[in-house]
Amino acid sequence: MSTALLEVEGLSVTFKGHNGPRTVVENVSFRLAAGEAVGVVGESGSGKSLSMLSLLGLLPAAAQARAKRACFDGRELLSLTPPQLRAIRGREIAIVFQDSLTALNPVLTVGRQIMEVCQRHFRLSRTDARRRAEELLAQVGIPDPALRLQQYPHQFSGGMRQRVTIAMALAGEPRLLIADEPTTSLDVTVQAEIVSLIQDLQRQSGMSVIWVTHDLAVLARIAERVLVMYAGTIVEEAPVEQLFAAPTHPYTRSLLANLQP
Amino acid sequence: MSAFWARLIRCPPARRGSLILVIVTFIALAAPVLVPTDPWKVEPEARLLPPMSRSIAVTGAHPTLHVLGTDSVGRDVLSRLMYGSRVSLTVGFTAMVLSALFGSLLGLVSGYFGGIVEALTGWLIDVQLSFPFLLLAIFLLGALGGGTAAVILILALATWVNYARIVRAQTLSIKNQGYVEAAHATGAGVGRVLFVHILPNTLAPVCVVASFSMAQAILTEAGLSFLGVGLDPSTPSWGTMLNDGRDYLLTAWWISTMPGIAIGFTVLGVMSLGEGLRELLDPRGAS
């Protein structure tokens, strides 16, 4: 097993509330190797999204994250300054969100938004950035990329828009892609395509993927290891085949029971 | 409901506003009992006395202390101030209620039905807003012949537009909510949908508008009376008191200043309460 790309130990997230602090994520620990695909499954309120967002400093103002270790490639994520975090976000760790419509700026063309990533992290010239953006759109399977570059987010269908956000995420050539429920609001056929797409991209670039979802079945396809979260903690962690064949925790069992008719 | 009151107490502007309003309302209600002398009693030899002066009562009883002085015809300013609170609060509150009822209703139906109802309401709003209000007020007061009822009507006219706009906007968004659709699916008629489902859910911003519009009504009444087109000058209202003292601003400043302070104090209370309500009812606020 190669050295871990991401090592998290004892991660917790607390919210400041009117009635005192509320811990929503408690003692989350896991490791991620380079090139590995890990799935995180849990329902709403399990803390799965918050745990991942906290690593990048993307928590709401009222929340605070603490960890014994949160090490990405040797760097302690939680003790980085904002400029240092900004250098990592989009470049080494990229995120794809659930709602592609709100993840994209409605008044900027899609090309401009992708180019922004290229120009910011790689200091490319405008022409080079535009060429790169076109390449990326083609890579994510959008036909007519040169034309589509000049269109606005609302001119794309849901599945296409999600491909655009994936292209934006790839623009930084990240080593880790965090996909936070990227297919939850998409139709079943479109979902299958997006899953294939991310799988192919992962194989091509060797990046690691953390796939956060509430649908365990999707992970059967894309994950090598699965973390099951419930009420803010990890209740089970296993290689994917073992999890499906012989789950140990009752919650995992109930999730699986819901899947098989 | 009790949770709401608990939050109200904790919120500083709401607490401040409620306290002020409670004081003013108490004074207004208890004025007949609290008042030191008869506010209508004219004492020509006690005219323009400064605050904390005594006057010899005509009947020979012990001299009355005029805590806030007397006005141009010898009436006790403090007593008139207390009675004035009754008038100002009544006028302000009634105008607020009338305009809230009229404006909300119009906003509700124009938001729900759209079409010609909405077009008509919009036109009405535009017409009213395009007139300078004071001109409209003076014209209407002349036509209606003055008097308290007329003034209340004018004040209601001044503020109904605020309610109509807000309620219409709220209605437009609420009528697409799931529970309205569910009510339709149950077979509820238009009346039930409007008054049981939509209107109660528009009340939050209406409360806020109501407090601000009551402040506006009090100020406008004062302004109209100050200009001499509002209430009858003998009525002890803060506005008429302001008008009384207009000629004596440099010599007997207390005649206008005291009601001015009273107006400021009350309006501060109302606005604070409104601001507090806005904070409390804002769904984005931390619960």
Next chain:
Amino acid sequence: MNGADVILTSRQLTVIYGAKPTGWPFGRRPAGVQALRAIDLTVYAGETLALIGESGSGKSTLARALVRCIPASSGTVHFKGSDITSVTGSSLRALRRRLQIIFQDPFGSLNPRLTVGSAIAEPLIVHKLAHGQELRAKVAESLSLVGLDPAVAGRKPHEFSGGQRQRICIARALICRPELVAADEVLSALDLSVRSQTLELFRQLKSQLSLTYLFISHDLGVVRQISDRVAVMYLGRIVELAPTAALYSYPRHPYTRALLDAVPVADPKIERSRRYAALPGEPPSPARPPPGCAFHTRCPRAIDRCRTDVPQLAELAPGHSVACHRPY
């Protein structure tokens, strides 16, 4: 199925969504979007008929049109023999008692200012069926029917979880003992662990109250568990209609095959070994449907005829109809 009574039928049911003209200067009426195109459907008493499809398929519109929540632009709907296509006023209100619909969003479907008891009592109040003590008793009965403690009737919706709120919506829909209930994606907004319980409740209630269900969902797994027959919809038309077992074991329409194929299987070994054959292109917009068979732009089996002729539903096996020029 042939022996069962027909409870609801539609003939050439079409629904067009068009924008209303917005006042006298804007007199032009823009071309509408056809959400449903000439649907012929029969629903039998006591069955659970599922409507599946992706976004833009028209499944929600069909359910709403069948229970008269939205008006039909053309075509007819018959309920137990009588034409309900254009009823209005008090007849429509009376109809509401017998045809009910439960919506997807348990959070938005309940008025936040009313207590749960008032929400459930609404149908009784609207149809003047009970009041006072009798009303309260019926509400309590409804609450226990869906597995909630009758004592919670005085609480407000925000005090309940999503799954509980959906139960409250079910209680509201069933309090007048309707004959047909349309369930529009009722499980989609619920957490996974709650879905199977709620599904079980639906099954229970169906047999307890002799209901007929129109079950709309995009979740093929859930549909398989609860329905007797399935209608697959694509861009406003029914492309396949079959008993559940037949549909899942031998889908005949290329779209149904693609749909079933796209659902991930909960077995990593199987998932890793198969290669999902993606449907090329994007689902077309309902505003600009392709000519002929709407699916031909993405169909692996399209022939020339598909570009020009709209296929009609034809029965290929007992109870199994397909609208395709080249079915499997």
